[in-house]
Amino acid sequence: MEPILEIQHLSISFHQYEKGFVQRELPVIRDLSLTLEPGEVTGVLGVSGSGKSLLAHALLDLLPYNSRREGTILFQGEPLTSQRIRKLRGKEIVLVPQGVTYLDPLMKVGPQLRKGRRDRGAREKVRSALARYGLKEAAADLYPFQLSGGMARRVLMASAVMDSPRLVIADEPTPGLDAKAASRLLGHFRELAAEGAAVLFITHDLELALAVAHRVAVFYAGETVEIARASDFPEGRLRHPFTQALWDALPQGAFRAIPGAQPYSGEVKEGCPFLARCPHPGNGCGQGELSLVPWNEGMVRCLYPHGEVMA
Amino acid sequence: MTLEGKDITFAYGKGAPVLDRVNISLSSGERVGLWAPSGRGKTTLCRLLAGYERPRKGQVLLEGRPLFPHEGPCPVQMVWQHPETVLDPLLPLGRSLEETGPADPGLLEQLHIRKEWLRRFPGELSGGELQRFCLARALQPATRFLLCDEITAMLDLVTQAQIWDFLLREAERRSLGLLVVSHSQPLLDRVCTRKISLKE
Numbered sequence: 001m002e003p004i005l006e007i008q009h010l011s012i013s014f015h016q017y018e019k020g021f022v023q024r025e026l027p028v029i030r031d032l033s034l035t036l037e038p039g040e041v042t043g044v045l046g047v048s049g050s051g052k053s054l055l056a057h058a059l060l061d062l063l064p065y066n067s068r069r070e071g072t073i074l075f076q077g078e079p080l081t082s083q084r085i086r087k088l089r090g091k092e093i094v095l096v097p098q099g100v101t102y103l104d105p106l107m108k109v110g111p112q113l114r115k116g117r118r119d120r121g122a123r124e125k126v127r128s129a130l131a132r133y134g135l136k137e138a139a140a141d142l143y144p145f146q147l148s149g150g151m152a153r154r155v156l157m158a159s160a161v162m163d164s165p166r167l168v169i170a171d172e173p174t175p176g177l178d179a180k181a182a183s184r185l186l187g188h189f190r191e192l193a194a195e196g197a198a199v200l201f202i203t204h205d206l207e208l209a210l211a212v213a214h215r216v217a218v219f220y221a222g223e224t225v226e227i228a229r230a231s232d233f234p235e236g237r238l239r240h241p242f243t244q245a246l247w248d249a250l251p252q253g254a255f256r257a258i259p260g261a262q263p264y265s266g267e268v269k270e271g272c273p274f275l276a277r278c279p280h281p282g283n284g285c286g287q288g289e290l291s292l293v294p295w296n297e298g299m300v301r302c303l304y305p306h307g308e309v310m311a
Numbered sequence: 312m313t314l315e316g317k318d319i320t321f322a323y324g325k326g327a328p329v330l331d332r333v334n335i336s337l338s339s340g341e342r343v344g345l346w347a348p349s350g351r352g353k354t355t356l357c358r359l360l361a362g363y364e365r366p367r368k369g370q371v372l373l374e375g376r377p378l379f380p381h382e383g384p385c386p387v388q389m390v391w392q393h394p395e396t397v398l399d400p401l402l403p404l405g406r407s408l409e410e411t412g413p414a415d416p417g418l419l420e421q422l423h424i425r426k427e428w429l430r431r432f433p434g435e436l437s438g439g440e441l442q443r444f445c446l447a448r449a450l451q452p453a454t455r456f457l458l459c460d461e462i463t464a465m466l467d468l469v470t471q472a473q474i475w476d477f478l479l480r481e482a483e484r485r486s487l488g489l490l491v492v493s494h495s496q497p498l499l500d501r502v503c504t505r506k507i508s509l510k511e
Contacts, residue, residue, distance in 0.1 A: 047467035047469070047470070048437065048438070048467065049437065204467055206468055245469055246467075246468050246469060249468035249469045249471065249472040250468060250497070251471075251472075251475075251495065251497040251498040251500070251501040251502075252497035252500070252501070255472055255475070255476075255501050256472060257469060257470075257472035257473040257475075257476045258469060259423070259473070261423075261437075261439070261440075261470070
């Protein structure tokens with residue numbers, strides 16, 4: 001089957017003024033490659049500041065004016081240009097954002113979901129989208145401030161499925177939900193995938209990512225350091241030392257901390273950004289650019305994955 | 312040493328009571344996990360024990376004697392969920408630290424607080440870095456009990472493990488009593504010596 005989205009060597013940098021007229025390029029995402037297949041939920045996991053939300057913004061062409069994008073993004077086999085994104089977003093490419101602040105506070109739910117359309121078909125679609133997430137027709141007549149947190153979340157889901165999307169991008173969609181509500185929401189994403197969409201699920205929560213995603217791409221300092229199957233985590237088949245460190249830091253696991261912190265964008269000029277914290281660094285880790293390579297049915301950006309020398 | 316909340320009843324304004332005759336006790340060296348669904352008054356209970364609010368009925372007792380009103384550095388300190396909201400945005404972090412007296416250099420080192428951060432402002436550091444300052448500020452020499460209200464809820468796993476690794480060692484060394492509020496059962500199971508839950 002043809003992949004829905006192919007991201008090839010995507011890099012994003014920001015153009016900034018430092019002091020006076022001194023300018024610099026600040027790389028925030030480096031050499032990102034990721035392929036999304038229909039029917040699959042792909043988790044994007046990273047700590048804050050690792051660049052994972054920027055990926056969502058790049059896919060929706062919402063990057064700020066001082067940013068530069070390099071690399072290729074293909075949507076259903078064709079390049080995803082700014083022009084094309086504008087036609088597709090909100091219909092075939094949709095975003096499920098963090099919370100209620102993404103709704104227009106001065107507009108009732110119904111008109112907001114219809115996005116300006118007034119015909120009977122659109123009204124019918126609103127009704128069925130709301131019903132799908134257990135909201136009554138009366139919900140269409142409410143303003144966002146009248147919704148509870150869980151209801152607002154369901155309205156955002158309903159808004160995303162108005163036009164049977166092919167690519168669903170969810171950016172931290174669960175904060176503030178209790179475990180039961182969160183697992184119901186995760187079920188909705190699995191359901192959309194089962195209907196043939198590709199789902200990109202962005203989160204900093206490892207347990208959540210493992211609960212919903214088939215595959216997980218791990219971000220560190222703007223780079224994808226590993227792409228693993230969700231089952232690789234509990235089965236001890238992780239490839240990159242940072243992914244292993246995340247797994248080992250779970251309170252129900254080893255609860256072990258590695259020292260140090262993620263470097264700021266632009267701080268690491270060369271070599272592996274994880275080098276300063278790596279438990280088993282080796283020759284060559286501090287030089288050149290490391291690339292993401294296939295390893296043990298996954299991908300890894302490390303010269304010594306799982307502590308071994310790469311063949 | 313024992314910190315006790317006895318028959319504590321509290322309501323905000325004219326609202327319904329958030330807490331109704333709640334009893335809680337915490338001894339030195341103990342780490343008690345406090346669990347309850349949202350809106351059941353976990354944070355309010357911490358605020359009462361730390362003296363930010365006064366109970367309508369009931370008392371906060373230290374060694375059997377009423378703790379408040381209290382003069383001087385309070386032996387009960389609280390660390391909050393959102394560090395960016397409890398540090399003055401217009402003060403360099405070093406100045407915020409000194410609110411509870413001169414900072415202990417050894418403590419700063421253990422918390423991996425870099426010297427140059429002391430001159431920075433809260434907006435320039437990440438949540439995990441700010442939370443380290445809040446811990447350093449709360450762990451003044453007079454502190455005997457630390458109330459931790461979801462202190463790692465917004466931090467990533469590795470930073471969470473770093474902070475608890477430090478805090479558990481420090482609590483052990485100084486025989487502090489810890490009250491740990493969290494939604495995460497695995498975290499409470501891991502760090503606490505016993506758990507309690509707030510019922511309706």
